[in-house]
Amino acid sequence: MKRQITLAVLLLLCISSFSQQALWGGQNIISPEINSDNTVTFSLYAPNAAKVQVTGDFLPAKKTDTPYGKQDIPGLIDLKAGKDGLWKYTTPEPLKPELYSYSFIVDEFKTTDPNNVYLIRDVASVTNIFLVGGGHAGLYRVNEVPHGTVSRRWYYSPGLNMTRRLTIYTPAGYETSKKNYPVLYLLHGMGGDEEAWIALGRTAQILDNLIAQGKATPMIVVMPNGNVSQEAAPGESAQGLYKPGMQLPKTMEGSMETSFPDVVKFIDSEYRTVAKKSGRAIAGLSMGGFHSLHISKQYPDMFDYIGLFSAAIIQNKDARSPIYANFEGKLKIQFSKSPKLYWIGIGKADFLYKANEDYRKLLDKNGYKYTYYESEEGHIWKNWRIYLSEFVPLLFK
Amino acid sequence: MKRQITLAVLLLLCISSFSQQALWGGQNIISPEINSDNTVTFSLYAPNAAKVQVTGDFLPAKKTDTPYGKQDIPGLIDLKAGKDGLWKYTTPEPLKPELYSYSFIVDEFKTTDPNNVYLIRDVASVTNIFLVGGGHAGLYRVNEVPHGTVSRRWYYSPGLNMTRRLTIYTPAGYETSKKNYPVLYLLHGMGGDEEAWIALGRTAQILDNLIAQGKATPMIVVMPNGNVSQEAAPGESAQGLYKPGMQLPKTMEGSMETSFPDVVKFIDSEYRTVAKKSGRAIAGLSMGGFHSLHISKQYPDMFDYIGLFSAAIIQNKDARSPIYANFEGKLKIQFSKSPKLYWIGIGKADFLYKANEDYRKLLDKNGYKYTYYESEEGHIWKNWRIYLSEFVPLLFK
Numbered sequence: 001m002k003r004q005i006t007l008a009v010l011l012l013l014c015i016s017s018f019s020q021q022a023l024w025g026g027q028n029i030i031s032p033e034i035n036s037d038n039t040v041t042f043s044l045y046a047p048n049a050a051k052v053q054v055t056g057d058f059l060p061a062k063k064t065d066t067p068y069g070k071q072d073i074p075g076l077i078d079l080k081a082g083k084d085g086l087w088k089y090t091t092p093e094p095l096k097p098e099l100y101s102y103s104f105i106v107d108e109f110k111t112t113d114p115n116n117v118y119l120i121r122d123v124a125s126v127t128n129i130f131l132v133g134g135g136h137a138g139l140y141r142v143n144e145v146p147h148g149t150v151s152r153r154w155y156y157s158p159g160l161n162m163t164r165r166l167t168i169y170t171p172a173g174y175e176t177s178k179k180n181y182p183v184l185y186l187l188h189g190m191g192g193d194e195e196a197w198i199a200l201g202r203t204a205q206i207l208d209n210l211i212a213q214g215k216a217t218p219m220i221v222v223m224p225n226g227n228v229s230q231e232a233a234p235g236e237s238a239q240g241l242y243k244p245g246m247q248l249p250k251t252m253e254g255s256m257e258t259s260f261p262d263v264v265k266f267i268d269s270e271y272r273t274v275a276k277k278s279g280r281a282i283a284g285l286s287m288g289g290f291h292s293l294h295i296s297k298q299y300p301d302m303f304d305y306i307g308l309f310s311a312a313i314i315q316n317k318d319a320r321s322p323i324y325a326n327f328e329g330k331l332k333i334q335f336s337k338s339p340k341l342y343w344i345g346i347g348k349a350d351f352l353y354k355a356n357e358d359y360r361k362l363l364d365k366n367g368y369k370y371t372y373y374e375s376e377e378g379h380i381w382k383n384w385r386i387y388l389s390e391f392v393p394l395l396f397k
Numbered sequence: 398m399k400r401q402i403t404l405a406v407l408l409l410l411c412i413s414s415f416s417q418q419a420l421w422g423g424q425n426i427i428s429p430e431i432n433s434d435n436t437v438t439f440s441l442y443a444p445n446a447a448k449v450q451v452t453g454d455f456l457p458a459k460k461t462d463t464p465y466g467k468q469d470i471p472g473l474i475d476l477k478a479g480k481d482g483l484w485k486y487t488t489p490e491p492l493k494p495e496l497y498s499y500s501f502i503v504d505e506f507k508t509t510d511p512n513n514v515y516l517i518r519d520v521a522s523v524t525n526i527f528l529v530g531g532g533h534a535g536l537y538r539v540n541e542v543p544h545g546t547v548s549r550r551w552y553y554s555p556g557l558n559m560t561r562r563l564t565i566y567t568p569a570g571y572e573t574s575k576k577n578y579p580v581l582y583l584l585h586g587m588g589g590d591e592e593a594w595i596a597l598g599r600t601a602q603i604l605d606n607l608i609a610q611g612k613a614t615p616m617i618v619v620m621p622n623g624n625v626s627q628e629a630a631p632g633e634s635a636q637g638l639y640k641p642g643m644q645l646p647k648t649m650e651g652s653m654e655t656s657f658p659d660v661v662k663f664i665d666s667e668y669r670t671v672a673k674k675s676g677r678a679i680a681g682l683s684m685g686g687f688h689s690l691h692i693s694k695q696y697p698d699m700f701d702y703i704g705l706f707s708a709a710i711i712q713n714k715d716a717r718s719p720i721y722a723n724f725e726g727k728l729k730i731q732f733s734k735s736p737k738l739y740w741i742g743i744g745k746a747d748f749l750y751k752a753n754e755d756y757r758k759l760l761d762k763n764g765y766k767y768t769y770y771e772s773e774e775g776h777i778w779k780n781w782r783i784y785l786s787e788f789v790p791l792l793f794k
Contacts, residue, residue: 030640048505107445111508117523117631118638121514131638144635147560151548154569163544172551175667234514238541241515241528243427270572 029086031115032102032130038094040130042102044113047085049106053078056102056127057382058095072349072378076105097137098382099202101127120199122381123191124244138209139389140202145212146172150204152194152236155266159259164225165232166263167194169204170271171211171218180272182279182396183220184305185263186388187288190312191246193233194225197388200381206389217396219281220271224263226288228255252287252312254321257294264302274396278340281395283307285384286352290314294323300334305341305395309387310379313355328362335368341394342370345387349378426483428512429499429527435491437527439499441510444482446503450475453499453524454779455492469746469775473502494534495779496599498524517596519778520588521641535606536786537599542609543569547601549591549633552663556656561622562629563660564591566601567668568608568615579671579793580617580664581702582657583785584681584688587709588643590630591622594785597778603786614793616678617668621660623681623688625652649684649709651718654691661699671793675737678792680704682781683749687711691720697731702738702792706784707776710752725759732765738791739767742784746775 031043042054053076061072079087101120104111112119116128133141148171156163174181186203188196197203203221210216227248231237234244268275282303284292289311296306315324335342342363346356363370373390375383428440439451450473458469476484498517501508509516513525530538545568553560571578583600585593594600600618607613624645628634631641665672679700681689686708693703712721732739739760743753760767770787772780 046506106506106508107504109443109446109503109508110511111503111506112523114507114523115640116638117518117521117641119516119523124514126509126511126514126516129638133637141637142629142633142635147551147562149548149550151546153546153572154544165544175550232539236539238539240530240538241513241526243512244514 029115031113032128034130034132035090038097038132038134039091040095040132041088041090042079042104042113043115044079044087044104044106045085046087046106049081049085049087051078051105051107052081052087053105054089054102055105055110056100057380058091058098058100058102061377079104095132097132097135099129099131099137099140099385101129103127121195121244122200123246136386136389139206140385141209142205143209143212145208147208148172148204148211149174150198154232155263155270157259157262159262160228160255162231164230165194165236166225167198167223168267168271169198169207169221169223171207171220173218174220174272178272180274180279181218181220182274182281183222183267183271184281184283184392184395185222185224185260185303187224187226187282187284187291189284189286189288190251191244192288193227193230194223195233195236197221197223200384201388202385203388206385207392210389210392215393219392219396220267220273222263222267226256226284226291227251228253228259252290252316253319254323256291257298257323258321260291260295261299261302277301277304279304279396281305281307281341283309283343283388283391284311285309285387286312286379296339297327297330297334298323300330300337304339305343306339307341307343307345307387307391308356309345309384309391310347310350310352311344311356311359312352313359314352328366331362331368332366335366342368343373343391343394344370345373345375345383345390347375347378347380347383349376350383351379426512428510429525431527431529432487435494435529435531436488437492437529438485438487439476439501439510440512441476441484441501441503442482443484443503446478446482446484448475448502448504449478449484450502451486451499452502452507453497454777455488455495455497455499458774476501492529494529494532496526496528496534496537496782498526500524518592518641519597520643533783533786536603537782538606539602540606540609542605544605545569545601545608546571547595551629552660552667554656554659556659557625557652559628561627562591562633563622564595564620565664565668566595566604566618566620568604568617570615571617571669575669577669577671577676578615578617579676579678580619580668581678581680581789581792582619582621582660582700584621584623584679584685586681586683586685587648588641589685590624590627591620592630592633594618594620597781598785599782600785603782604789607786607789612790616789616793617664617670619660619664623653623685624648625656649687649713650716651720653688654695654720655718657688657692658696658699674698674701676701676793678702678704678738680706680740680785680788681708682706682784683709683776693736694724694727694731695720697727697734701736702740703736704738704740704742704784704788705753706742706781706788707744707747707749708741708753708756709749710756711749725763728759728765729763732763739765740770740788740791741767742770742772742780742787744772744775744777744780746773747780748776 064073079089289308461470476486686705
């Protein structure tokens with residue numbers, strides 16, 4: 001202990017190589033910057049670029065021709081070159097509270113923002129995010145409230161003969177209380193996995209905040225992997241760091257639904273749950289809505305609360321699983337047992353709007369009660385976060 | 398349920414907008430590709446670029462002039478333009494087993510690889526990673542072995558009067574066994590946080606694999622946040638999505654060390670631990686090594702196993718905390734109580750090599766026993782993963 005170094009020298013060392021190894025190339029730029037009036041400024045240092053653009057869901061979507069027909073694609077906006085190679089763009093209007101994602105396009109090359117470390121993977125794409133707080137987006141912030149625990153845990157599924165990964169949220173106080181808690185099973189869409197709801201869906205923040213506000217009953221949230229051919233999210237299984245894709249060999253063919261009681265049994269045996277119908281909810285987005293529909297119908301005594309978020313209520317006529325047989329008969333049994341909440345949410349621009357409308361007609365025709373929530377826009381995470389925020393306060397009351 | 402759609406149409410829908418929202422712009426390129434001989438091919442689609450380069454720690458570091466003197470900086474290699482705008486580079490030699498990080502540079506603009514979703518944040522930089530398996534890097538892979546649980550949990554620190562976030566690894570079987578487990582407290586370096594060891598350090602993979610191979614005793618690993626002015630990692634506290642930096646207002650001034658028993662008390666009260674000296678280890682890298690040194694010396698009955706990884710054994714002479722007073726006297730007390738393992742690891746090229754050499758001389762002079770591990774290279778995660786892999790099998794035997 002012979003060396004005496006002042007704090008200044010120490011900090012200088014820190015900045016150079018004391019740091020972990022990747023600080024070089026760092027730039028002293030804040031991007032994006034949420035201005036006090038909620039306009040947002042994007043900045044990028046690119047002295048050799050001829051053109052820099054930004055795209056993201058903060059821009060109005062445009063109907064665009066694609067190989068799959070007209071689709072809503074976010075627009076592009078040019079950044080303006082300043083001296084010193086710093087490009088900038090400020091939105092002309094304040095942005096509404098929301099969690100947004102965006103990318104830069106430098107001379108036609110789509111890239112992440114090197115000054116923003118907050119990134120989210122959605123299937124095979126990684127984009128930067130930013131949060132304009134207030135309104136419903138206040139629920140997506142980490143606030144000064146008690147925080148639940150988020151665990152990644154593995155369970156064995158006898159039905160699939162696989163060991164599989166789960167994300168589990170337990171509410172603040174779970175570990176020290178002696179109480180039993182109700183459970184929401186929350187399912188992702190095609191291309192997603194057990195990371196989707198916690199990352200893109202802001203589940204932990206929404207639950208922490210709703211519980212702290214007294215608007216939601218403290219509950220456990222279980223986010224399983226809905227791809228039966230996968231043990232875990234990309235990068236989290238022995239498959240290694242492969243490139244994720246949408247098309248999985250086994251999907252929506254019945255085995256996710258058939259094996260679902262394995263998840264419930266595991267949770268009921270390992271956590272202090274309210275292990276009965278009135279203590280269980282199931283909800284999912286898109287493919288996860290399809291799963292929630294079929295699971296809750298197949299096991300009519302398992303869930304008292306069902307949420308279909310932009311549900312893929314479409315039939316795979318190649319699927320031979322008995323899960324899909326006798327659809328209307330099973331629905332009749334399910335509704336004869338009076339589930340406490342059957343909740344349907346869909347956006348007006350969703351390509352599944354018609355499928356959901358047809359399904360509601362079927363429910364109406366039979367006098368089956370449900371709660372309907374119709375939003376703007378389409379098949380996007382913005383809607384799924386809103387649906388979760390609307391759905392959760394209705395549970396376990 | 399009137400719509401009957403074949404699987405082909407269903408999948409087409411999936412690829413278009415059924416997907417989560419970000420699939421557009423996806424490219425059918427695998428990058429990087431680990432070839433069968435362990436050469437690695439990088440590919441980037443950039444039809445308008447004049448020059449594309451790759452940099453990363455798979456390239457030999459070069460002594461480079463920087464504002465902070467000569468530093469080891471990874472080199473740059475040009476990719477070769479092919480037709481169709483696809484740029485490629487294949488390493489001339491197979492790469493040794495390792496977890497590597499890299500970035501592309503497109504016309505002087507440093508960027509991530511849009512075809513690789515695996516990214517790691519190190520302080521304020523985000524880079525892509527890839528893994529060449531085999532050798533010691535086999536420990537960094539997710540293998541077909543029982544997996545522990547990784548939890549992010551909050552605890553209250555009376556010493557800091559703050560609620561703070563921890564990452565906790567519990568080994569496979571913890572939840573269902575009735576046993577008590579020893580605990581390794583594992584501390585990060587300056588600029589890091591409670592995410593550093595689990596992400597950059599591959600702690601869960603190393604522990605799962607060493608335990609499955611029978612080389613390590615099943616143990617709990619607790620990864621706290623060593624920045625006393627922070628509740629949690631960037632983006633995980635009420636500070637919101639701010640840009641992380643190296644310089645924090647309070648660091649290495651004693652309060653991390655003084656308040657550390659709060660963490661131990663929390664873990665001992667909430668987990669089935671071996672709550673005594675022989676059941677506790679503490680180790681850390683860089684600043685975390687400094688913390689481990691001072692905490693274990695301050696509380697000589699708390700830890701039987703101490704690991705200093707590239708430890709920042711330097712004194713902040715402005716710090717007034719009693720933690721740093723009577724250094725040699727406290728060390729004498731600590732060693733008089735015969736800790737079972739005092740382990741020091743450092744790289745030959747580390748800028749802290751001399752400080753560690755001086756410290757070893759002090760230990761030698763006093764006849765204090767320690768285990769010394771000297772590696773190649775310097776102050777990098779590659780070394781810290783190796784040190785963890787070497788240290789863990791020595792614990793709790």
